[in-house]
Amino acid sequence: ASHQIATRRGLPKEKMSENGIMSRAKVLTIDTMNPTVKKVEYAVRGPIVQRAVELERELSEGMKKPFAEVIKANIGDAHAMGQQPITFFRQVLALCSYPELLSDSTFPEDAKSRACRILQSCGGNSMGSYSASQGIDSVRQDVARYIERRDGGVACDPDNIYLTTGASDGIVTMLKLLVCGEGTTRTGVMIPIPQYPLYSAALAELGAVQINYFLNEEKCWSLDITELQRAVNEARQYCNPRALCIINPGNPTGQVQSRQCIEDVIRFAAKERLFLMADEVYQDNVYAEGCQFHSFKKVLFEMGPEYAETVELASFHSTSKCYMGECGFRGGYMEIINMDDEVKDQLTKLLSVRLCPPVPGQALMDLVVNPPQPGEPSYGSFIKERTATLSALAEKAKLTEQVLNTVQGISCNPVQGAMYSFPRITIPEKAVKEATETGQQPDMFYCMKMLEETGICLVPGSGFGQKDGTYHFRMTILPPTDKLKILLNKVKEFHQRFTQQYS
Amino acid sequence: ASHQIATRRGLPKEKMSENGIMSRAKVLTIDTMNPTVKKVEYAVRGPIVQRAVELERELSEGMKKPFAEVIKANIGDAHAMGQQPITFFRQVLALCSYPELLSDSTFPEDAKSRACRILQSCGGNSMGSYSASQGIDSVRQDVARYIERRDGGVACDPDNIYLTTGASDGIVTMLKLLVCGEGTTRTGVMIPIPQYPLYSAALAELGAVQINYFLNEEKCWSLDITELQRAVNEARQYCNPRALCIINPGNPTGQVQSRQCIEDVIRFAAKERLFLMADEVYQDNVYAEGCQFHSFKKVLFEMGPEYAETVELASFHSTSKCYMGECGFRGGYMEIINMDDEVKDQLTKLLSVRLCPPVPGQALMDLVVNPPQPGEPSYGSFIKERTATLSALAEKAKLTEQVLNTVQGISCNPVQGAMYSFPRITIPEKAVKEATETGQQPDMFYCMKMLEETGICLVPGSGFGQKDGTYHFRMTILPPTDKLKILLNKVKEFHQRFTQQYS
Structure with missing residues (x-):
């Protein structure tokens, strides 16, 4: 630094390196x-995941781990x-x-006819080839028909469908x-806490104001309109709230919203003049009895023209x-309703x-919205495979909740839908203190320790947001049942050990 | 509008619609x-392309067209x-x-072994599955080896390779x-004029300052350092120039830069402290005799540590x-050199x-950088197919230049590389006047007329930028040779008719 020479902008420009070559300071620092x-x-791909990748490398190089x-x-x-x-x-x-x-x-004939239809488009x-920027016409038509079937006949115009690079791309574009x-x-955007961190990341990058509304953990992560009202009222002091994001089924929280709740949210959005963004990527992942997926689109249209239009x-x-x-x-795709022309x-x-x-992703989206129909040769195997996967997920959702709730100091809401459990964990005072002293969030400290001791990689609740003083982690329910059982047992043992160590 | 009620923010909130329902003004307008x-x-997908799509629809509906x-x-x-x-x-x-x-x-064995290698990663x-955000490890390794072969052994570290969603994604991310x-x-970014409009679009969206440097049409769209110097000097009055974008081979201009020119550009970037961005997506599309692709990376490293480091x-x-x-x-991929850690x-x-x-795109990138090798079963057919395509493109590049230059009022530089011709066109005063009166760029007016009369969809030069008072269009050389001949002939006839009409 002592060799730096100031430029006319006052930034370091050049320095002499040890071998005597004039080396330039970086343009981009x-x-x-x-x-x-x-x-x-x-957080989903943050420091804890980087450490997990390192550990994998160390294991493969023969290093001893527990x-x-x-x-x-x-x-x-x-x-x-x-x-x-x-x-x-x-x-x-x-x-x-x-x-x-x-x-x-x-190859079965129905697979061939689907392929021909896609290729002809x-x-x-x-x-x-490049497709139209909005996506392949025939795929958008199939998406529209899928939405009509899903929503009990509510009309869907293919012109309102935009194919996207995963859902993330659509969400960021709308924001x-x-x-x-x-x-x-400045535009403020309401997001749930806990949230999927794509939202906070996109808002930070766009320089928009993040408005937090808290889901009610005591009521199975449900959404209270009074909390939405509190959040928007406070936000109006310092920004211009313009949009409300909903994740249903919830990520990381796994709740499935009732039809009533969705109606209330729509009324709230209308009253407060908020653009609604409904993240419904887990629409087939509903496991709990009595729960059912209702699309915002369907509920909106059933509420009559005052809302639907x-x-x-x-x-x-x-x-x-x-x-x-x-x-x-x-x-992925997004459907846009009532957008200004x-x-x-x-x-x-x-x-x-x-x-x-990406066109292969568009083709795949087409298959998801237009799968084999009764009478077609692949129908049987398709239904069998789909059912097997969804049944296994339902079983694992239940298993995860049950096992975690046997652990003192862990409390897990039912995983009604999506692919994650988000249990609350009690972290002893002594551990909170040690974490704080080393500049870590207490649940990051907890998850890091779990990773080092057990090889299990979870995401600390602080990466999704949570009420102050509460701690959580997000864990997927995706490992195969046998492996999931072992994993849950290891989590249990770790939690007990950790609690004992810091008590 | 008379029914609008002002909110506390002074925006129209609600209005009574004709059927008496209170309808809300849009949140997003x-x-x-x-x-x-x-x-x-x-411009590449602008109004002219939208009209082309409309015309296609009209044709398919049986409407009569010329x-x-x-x-x-x-x-x-x-x-x-x-x-x-x-x-x-x-x-x-x-x-x-x-x-x-x-x-x-x-399926040939080499195809199977490549597939296995990709799937194992x-x-x-x-x-x-999701890949690592930077891209699949083994693909990045293959990219690094490809770059080393291409650049005559200059080392490439896979850690510097980032796989991207097409090149556009990487370019926007770097900007x-x-x-x-x-x-x-405010950051200023130097881009060539004419340019590929991804650059101007991205800079507009990011709110960065676009700094134009003009390519020299008289010298076959070559890049003059004196022009770079003029541009950066002027720009320092109103922004902070931090990056220099180069497209080589050129889009839309088709020139291939000499090694000497690249060296000069690198020296200029070093002197002026500019981050270099080299868009080299047409690196295999070099047709003109005496022209050769030189990567910026290779030239940089051959200039010694003062630059290379x-x-x-x-x-x-x-x-x-x-x-x-x-x-x-x-x-796609990008390689990052000397970036701050x-x-x-x-x-x-x-x-x-x-x-x-997208993982299929990553897999495809892997195949491009690691194609069949001599001795492998697919080598022969791969070389045959690749050669046929590149030879046909070289032939069409020559054909396009030759035919366009037979037309009085069209002057076309050699298409040394890439996939486009960007001829200069003379537009009669009367046509310029009529265009200006209808609020159109004269070359947009020209291209729109050509589309309506011939069905040929080109992009007006104004979409890429050009010297004031000059007019161009961009035309791809991609149609099959027979079709290209017909197309060029139609362009010729149209230009003659247009010139006559407005003389």
Whole structure:
């Protein structure tokens, strides 16, 4: 630093290195980079996951650890946990990738006809062509028909469907449209706490104001309208609340919203003039008895024209979750309701800069919304595979809740839906103190210790947000049942050991 | 409007609709949306392409037009123009999509071994798993080895490779990192004029300052250092120039930079402390005799440690162009040289929010950088297919230049590389006047007329930027030779008719 020479901008420009070569200071440094990017945090792939990857490397290099393998229960990555893809989906993708297979008699006819339909919608009949920026026409038509079936006949216009690169892409794009203003007129966006950290990350990057509303842990992570009201009232003092994000079924919290709750939320959004964003990527992941998925779109339309014709809504779906779990293909769609026409043109223009979502992901999305039908040759195996996956998930949701609730100091709400448990954990005072002294969140300290001792990789609750003084972790329910049992037992033992150690 | 009630923020809140229902004003309107998004323009998919799509629909509905089909020569979409995919690539993708095919004896062994290697690098051996945010390890290793071969042995560290969702994703991400400051300290980014409009669109969205440097049309669109110097000197009056973007081979201009020019650019970047961004997605598309692709990375390292150890460089590649033309898969990578370690951590964190690039695109990128080798069963057919595509492109590049230069009022530089011609066109005064009166750019007026009369869809030069008072269009050289001949002839006839009409 002593060799630095100031430039006319007052920044260090050059320094003499040890070998005598004039070396330049970097153009791009942590101090001169985009400040909003620095504010971004994403716990699901944060420091604990980086440590897990290191541990895996150390194990593979023969280093001794108190465990034989690292189990990544940090992310909803079904196939990585051994879930098998739906055979029909993969057959069609293979046919689309290499159409010479269309003359292979071992492929079922329905797979071939789906592949032909997709290829006919691609320029030059190739998945290697760009699609329209909004997505392939025929896929958007299939999505619209799927939504109509799902929502008991409520009409869906394919023009309102935009295919996306996973749901994340759609969510970020919608938030991007909404951001404007400065100071107290800056756009504020309401998000649940706990939340999926894509939201906080995107808002930080966009420089929007994050408005927290707390889910009610005591009532199984349900959403109270009084809490929404409190949050928006307070927020109006310092920003311009313009959007309300809902995750249903909940991530990381696993709750499934009642129809009544959704109606109340819609009324609230109308009253407070908020753009609704409904993250519904877990719409097939509902396990608890008495729970049912209701789409915001359906409820909105059933509330009559006063709402159906006015409330602005974007809802999001993806190929990554549910029974298919095809995260790597980055497929997804969003449906836009009541969006201003000029804004829609702007949205289409904005999407065109990135040309198009990945076409294999679009093809996969098409298969998800248009799976084999009764009478088609692949129908039986499709239903069997889908049912097996969803039944196993339901079983694992129950198992996770049950085992965790046998541990003193862990309290777990029912996993009604989605793919995660988010139990509350009691961390002894002494551990909180030690964590604080080393500059860590207490639940990060807890999860790091669990990783080092057991090889289990969880995400601390602080990465999702939680009420002050409470601690949680998020754990996926995805490992195969046998492995999940071992994992839960290890968590139990660790918690007991940890509690004892710090008591 | 007369029924509007003002809110406390002074915005219209509600109005009575004709049927008496209170209807709310939209939350999100053109006036209340993100102002930077409104500034984004992207001509390659702009109004002219929307009209082309409309015309296609009208034709399909039986409407009479003066042409039988719309020919989209607006975008570098090779497969849509009939180019065939590389068989080996698609075989491997089919195997990765549906691994049951690994036991199919009709697939060559080298395709199977590539597929196995890719699948072994995927969680749960499935392309449906998320990859690491930076991309699959083994793919990044293959990319590094490819770069080393391409650059005559210059070392490449896989840790510097980031897989991306097409090259666009990488370019936007890098620009995002670079943006900071306000007013006269706001980040400025130098881009060529004419440019590929991803750059101007991204800079508008990020609110960065676009600094134009003009390519020299008289010298075959070459890059003059004196022009770079002029541009940066002027820009220092009103912003903080921090990055210099180069497109080589050029898009839309088709020039291939000499080694000497690249050296000069690197020296300039070092002297002016600019982060270099080298868009090299057309690296295999070099046709003109005496022209050769030199990567910025290679030249940088051959200039010795004073440059090799200091100049910050990001270079970009993609699966979308060259001989493969696999746009729909959205595969790509970037290599980052001399980036500050803390910034690199921030980059990795930022990418993690979007989880990962599409895995099929990553697999395809792997095949591009690791194609069949001599002695492997698919080597012969791979070389044959690749050579056929590249030879045809070289022939079409020459043909395009030759035919266009036979037209009085059209003057076309040699298409040394890439996939486009960008000829200069003379537009008669009367036509310029009529265009200006109807609020159109004269070359937009020209291209729109050509589309309506011939069905040929080109992009006006104003969408890429050009010297004031000059007019151009961009036309891809991708249509099959027979079709290209017809197309060029139609362009010729149209230009003559247009010139006559407005003279």
